[in-house]
Amino acid sequence: MNVLEGLNPAQAEAVQVTTGPLLLLAGAGSGKTKTVTHRIAHLIAHEQVWPSQILAVTFTNKAAKEMRERLGRLIGEDGERRDFMPWMGTFHSICVRLLRMDGAAIGVTRNFVIYDEDDRQSLVKQAMKQLAIGDRDIKASQVSSAISQAKNNLQTPEELAASAHYPFQKAVAQIFVRYEEMRKAAGALDFDDLLIEGVRLIRDSKEVRDKWRTHFKHIFIDEYQDTNAAQYQLVKLLVNDQQNICVVGDDWQSIYSWRGADFTNILNFERDFPGAKVVKLEQNYRSTGNILEAAHNVISKNTQRTDKKLWTAEGPGSPVQVHGAYDEAEEARMVAERIAAQVMIAARKYSDFAILYRTNALSYTLERAFLQLRVPYQIVGGVRFYDRKEVKDVIAYLRLLYQPNDRMSFTRIANVPGRGVGATSLEKFLNWQSNSGLDIITALERSGQEGIISGKAKQSLGALGAILRKLQEQVEELTPTELIERLLKATGYREYIQDGTPQAEDREANLGSLLSDAQNYAALPDFLEEVALMSSVDTMGDGQKVTLMTLHAAKGLEFPVVFIVGMEEGILPHARVFESGPAELEEERRLCYVGMTRARQELHISYAYSRLQFGQRSYNPASRFITDMGDQIAATMPDAPQMMGFTPDEPFYSEELGFDIGDLVYSSVFGDGEIIDIDGMAVTVAFRSGQTKKLNAEYARLEKR
Secondary structure, eight states: OOTTTTOOHHHHHHHHOOSSOEEEEEOTTSOHHHHHHHHHHHHHHHSOOOGGGEEEEESSHHHHHHHHHHHHHHHTSOTTOGGGSOEEEEHHHHHHHHHHHHGGGGTOOTTOEEEOHHHHHHHHHHHHHHTTOOTTTSOHHHHHHHHHHHHHTTOOHHHHHHTOOSHHHHHHHHHHHHHHHHHHHTTEEEHHHHHHHHHHHHHHOHHHHHHHHHHOSEEEESSGGGOOHHHHHHHHHHOOTTOOEEEEEOGGGOOOGGGTOOTHHHHTHHHHSTTOEEEEEOBOSSSOHHHHHHHHHHHTTOSSSOOOOOBOSSOOOSOEEEEEESSHHHHHHHHHHHHHHHHHTTSOOGGGEEEEESSGGGHHHHHHHHHHTTOOEEETTSOOGGGSHHHHHHHHHHHHHHOTTOHHHHHHHTTSSOOOOOHHHHHHHHHHHHHHTOOHHHHHHHHTTTTSSOHHHHHHHHHHHHHHHHHHTTTTTSOHHHHHHHHHHHHTHHHHHOOSSTTHHHHHHHHHHHHHHHTTOSSHHHHHHHHHHHHHOOOOOSSOOEEEEETTTTTTOOEEEEEEOOOBTBTTTBGGGGGSOHHHHHHHHHHHHHHHTTEEEEEEEEEESSEEETTEEEOOOBOHHHHHTGGGEEEEOOSSSOOTTOOOSSOSSOSSOOOOTTOEEEETTTEEEEEEEEETTEEEEEETTSOEEEEEHHHHOOEEO
């Protein structure tokens, strides 16, 4: 078996370094998995290292499976044969094996159960109940997130309590203590405990530490730039005196600091392991030269980074295309039309395309454009806009206001946000309401008087009835946007979704997109009708679909054609970098680099001159990252106004209506139509599609033909 066959010089050099610490700086698309599997095969076939004495840690189970299969083909063994395979898996799976075998040394029983995030939040709620801490004061999800962060930083409950200064921190520390007591009593470990207890096992038991240090002759760590404090310490504890450790990674692709990842671990590898050999994998097998050059120009603006330069033998390829659009609707339509045109002439398949964005909320206008052009799509790592919980919750409230007999909508929001209405009380109320002949809102108002329910449920349902009645009385006079704003305030829903988790920001942005969309409609019935049609359209095609995902979710993937949308200041880079230090901006630049290097043949960058966000039209300049890309780009933008860095002094929309009945108009959402009625700012349009819509002219951006 010639393990060097098919390797480039740098890969071959890495394979033949068989002793001492080795740092593989593997650029995007540089064949790192191939290099690592060939190196392991070389150790087994030519250095006579027994497979089980090799530890290979990956960051996903999928990566571990792929590496196992590749290695099996190289050494002629079944990749599923654990007895003739290295220890291969994620940090969590490796720790589970160690703890099952030797956990008794630190008091961890072999039959421990593993709690996922839902289990942890349930146990947190039980701990809060025992401590008489109400969920109105603090959310279980906030506590769970804080506990996870403390554990990843290897903080004990006592250490967290000692560092707590504010009421929230002190409450979390108190709940943390009780949570740990209950978890241990249940014989359970949560996902963070797997790492913590793995570290404690190797650190505190000399016998176990010596056993595994002797056993593991070679250690491989993939995605080393994404290791957190616990993972880093585990690695240091397992490496023996021979220091046969090989770490693989790319600091340029470190984008998970919010998960506790510390990219300085890879920058400090030579400090931690003096005399380490460094091999740079710089030949790229994925992208064309222009894409690589533009991506390099972006990442080279970072100051904290290693020095390398990716190159390809595939030639320069097409320039990176930069597209300016008037607004988010035109941007989405441009993307959808380009894809549809390419597929129509059989130049591409739908599956060749990926659309990447900074936050999930940006997918909404894309989904709308794809549905209108019948372009099949799938959202990876997320759900369709109108299937997202916070969007469905708000729509349920609106449907109940519009149709107060809508039982389905009521049962969805009866306890959202939490009102302390138990299942028994809710069932009693619904049984009484169905027999009373009253609609749900009226029944809510009268339920307390009729003595149907009592206690907290009586007070909560009565208060909900009062809120809904007041909003219902304003349905005719308020626009959908105004109604949603008042609904969010009256119910406390916005505060409810701000639970301190990393997902809270996306939920808030999704509400912003919903508010923005609602501005296109003058009346609630029209808005609800469009929502129903949007959420029920079947996007299934012939198995070929365009992929939509966030930039974070795209890491490790590649596509022939990539669109990165929303490349504006405040989106990418994210607005929070304006209030933080340079570290946040450098991570945003790494995120942009990751997105750019997903493209194999074509890369399209787009930005909008104006964009609706949180119900307000913003005018953000194009992202600084576009300027950073250099000469490898070909820019296309509207005739006027020119948008690179342009911020208007005056609002883009005129206060004057400027339309008459009979005018032919164009809507970026509904297409061509004729104005058949005007009532103030409300314009009724009969569209060629057969739809008749009553739109708010100030926001619908109708163009006169």
